[in-house]
Amino acid sequence: MDSNTLPWKTSSYSTGNGACVEVARTSSGAYFRDTKDRPRGAAAVAPAAWGAFLGAVKVGTLA
Numbered sequence: 001m002d003s004n005t006l007p008w009k010t011s012s013y014s015t016g017n018g019a020c021v022e023v024a025r026t027s028s029g030a031y032f033r034d035t036k037d038r039p040r041g042a043a044a045v046a047p048a049a050w051g052a053f054l055g056a057v058k059v060g061t062l063a
Contacts, residue, residue, distance in 0.1 A: 003042040006031055
């Protein structure tokens, strides 16, 4: 998949200095990349793995 065409989103907590991660969710999972190094590409995870990650963040396991 061409990562340039994905619907990228940046956290509302981002300060605009490029020190954050962008996420793009698709029907096949989630992609994430470093905003400081977009040409390096993106990593992909399956929907179940992304859901488990978000769940852990929400309950504070990965805080």
